[in-house]
Amino acid sequence: MQLHDVWFVLIAVLWIGYFFLEGFDFGIGVLTKLLARNTAERRVLINTIGPVWDGNEVWLLTAGGATFAAFPDWYATLFSGFYLPLLAILVCLIVRGVAFEYRAKRTEERWQRNWEHAVFWTSLLPAFLWGVAFANIVHGVAIDEHKNYVGGVLDLLSPYALLGGLVTLALFTFHGAVFASLKTVGEIRDRARAAARWLGLATAVAAAGFLAWTQAHQGTGWSLAALLVAVLALAVALAANQLGREGWAFTFSGLTVVAAVAMLFLSLFPDVMPSTLNSSWSLTVENAASSPYTLKLMTVIAAVFTPLVLLYQGWTYWVFRKRIGVQHLPAVHTTDH
Template structure:
């Protein structure tokens, strides 16, 4: 039973991270594109309003993923947050600044005031979009763990070429995902500019993502993982085709599928490890030696069965209520 539940919770954590990248990914993309597509204050307010009702709800997926990791695999959680302390702290600070910026931007009318918070939104979106890829790149590649499963490397070793390529992959994919979302959620001139920008971002996103997934298959080959990567690549190309045809809904579904399939592929490739050791396989953390007790996993399973449908229902309801397109003309001067 303990082995079965550890596998179940590893899969659930993979789904939570896939959901987070799917939903928060376009949030980050909108924030990154704020100074690019927002030519004046009204246009920037329009861009912020596209994610205004949902951005904080999307972050729930991160909180649940972190909490589930802490409860189901405490050894994994402890090693990650001690070894990856600085990059995770940078992500946390960026998310805090970004959240404060959304709330405080409209408190005053001064141009300088708004410009500073717009910059905060941009930086607070770009930093996590980059560093999440770096973090997952190191998790898949493996880090220096000793026989006590403690990280003995340094911060610089986390900035290896493969991890940095992972960071560029999430950065470009999130930006593309955000551009497609803006083309889906706006109309008029903003919709046309977002559609055109998505086409521009698409080609480098395909090249960078393909390079990262090929490197991943070389480092840790897994047949199912490679299959998921291949389908993700097809979905990414389909997103560009749909965007070119002006079918923003299909393009958004395709970019979302790309992110979900890529994350699931990384977790499949990683299994049964949760954090490999580059010093020796005996030092690696696995779903078995990093897990909680059977009782803890049983309680968590029942809690997940009860609360997960509720979360999905209220979040789905939110997206349905705020599904209509927005235009600059609807933003008061």
């Protein structure tokens, strides 16, 4: 395996880690409207991700930076061609971070409710748009012989891409519901388990069509294996949730995310962005990669710092592992509006 292949795998791992962590993060944001019944319960849900949401986004920054350094042509074509949807995601992430920090700065009902609306929409839109973006990356877009995207924004909204967006939205919300049942106590925990049941079924229906479409279009034996793991993991997650085994349910909902995203990358390789105009114009791990020296230097840096980042983030989750409920909130946050 050459270094450009190694870095394709590493970038895939970074995106998998991002969607595993930010997946339940987005799901919690969506559930602040679907699950919580009052301000106190919305605060409980937000608090379940309060210590970790910004750390989860580090995976996105690292994935983007690694793509820029290891595959500059991929980065250039992707971020120029998908400029508007990626800009929309960036704006949502900025507003979302501000909403988390500013919501509790004042006690007025209108102030808090407006920021809660912001949390909901800036969680829902990226969860959908990431699916649209990756569906287009895997299925292929209009790339010319100069490695430029020559399509329009509407070309990114094909039925396959829209289905991909619905899959990630449903999957992340299901992942978030399972996480909420793992991290909360009382009535909100019971409602999270109930929501996970129907969200899991909705995810199964949407994902079955999308993953089967992907496999039929450009699947390999390895991507088929990942598809089967995703299906089995989702089934086990639903069963564990039904039995009240929240830890196992979260483990397997996470494995569903991991396997589904891995399938997309396995279907994509050795391309990084296929061209629908001419297959010889596709960006691949070879023609889009940086120089061997750059890849060697990146490998050394990654070998040193990646374990440190993983240890620190793992320690953060361990410190904030306890369940929370309305009774754990300060009095100012327990008022029902």
